[in-house]
Amino acid sequence: MDRRTEWQARVDAVWADASLNNAEVIDRIDELAAEWPDDDALSLFQSAGARDSAGLEAQAEPRYRRALALGLPEDERAQAVIQLASTLRNLGRADEAISMLRAELAAHPGGMYAGAAAAFLALALAGSDASSTPGREATQVALLALVPHLPRYQRSVTAYAKALTAP
Structure with missing residues (x-):
């Protein structure tokens, strides 16, 4: 398994963990995102999604925009x-x-x-x-x-x- 696939599996595990509250999801996704450079579109996308899911739309918007500008699969x-x-x-x-x-x-x-x-x-x-x-x-x-x-x-x-x- 390559590094990105392993990372995505850990991200998916965070999203699947129903025991986590919104703040914990944001923290865990941000920890995973920190494993990549600041201009990594996929980590920005996940960081945006965590905030969006928590109702922090104003924080999510610029992350989504940056991820899209950088180019996503x-x-x-x-x-x-x-x-x-x-x-x-x-x-x-x-x-x-x-x-x-x-x-x-x-x-x-x-x-x-x-x-x-x-x-x-x-x-x-x-x-x-x-x-x-x-x-x-x-x-x-x-x-x-x-x-x-x-x-x-x-x-x-x-x-x-x-x-x-x-x-």
Whole structure:
């Protein structure tokens, strides 16, 4: 096993450890990221994801942007675009998220993460106001039907979809 594969296995183990709280995930991911140079796109991507998962979107955004600018392998690039767009939506910048996700879907319409990109685009288009309207309920129903078919983000899309009609 090469160094990067072994490192990724340790990163995956952190993400899989349900006993860790958000701060512990950030600390462990940062420890692993420190094994690489500061300009390592994959470690920046993981560091961004840890903060994003903990609700620290303002800290996650510049890390996602830097990782994307440095260049990520296709699988992680697609995830970083989706996660950055979700972060932007949560930061109240839905228009930027919409633009980013539309570009992703136009460039990679049949990609592995096209369904996830579409789900997060629907969330961004639905807006952040959680009042229960027929349009929001329709979006919720469609997203919840899509969830079992997503390769990732099932828990996030489910939670965000349910929030669309929450009081």
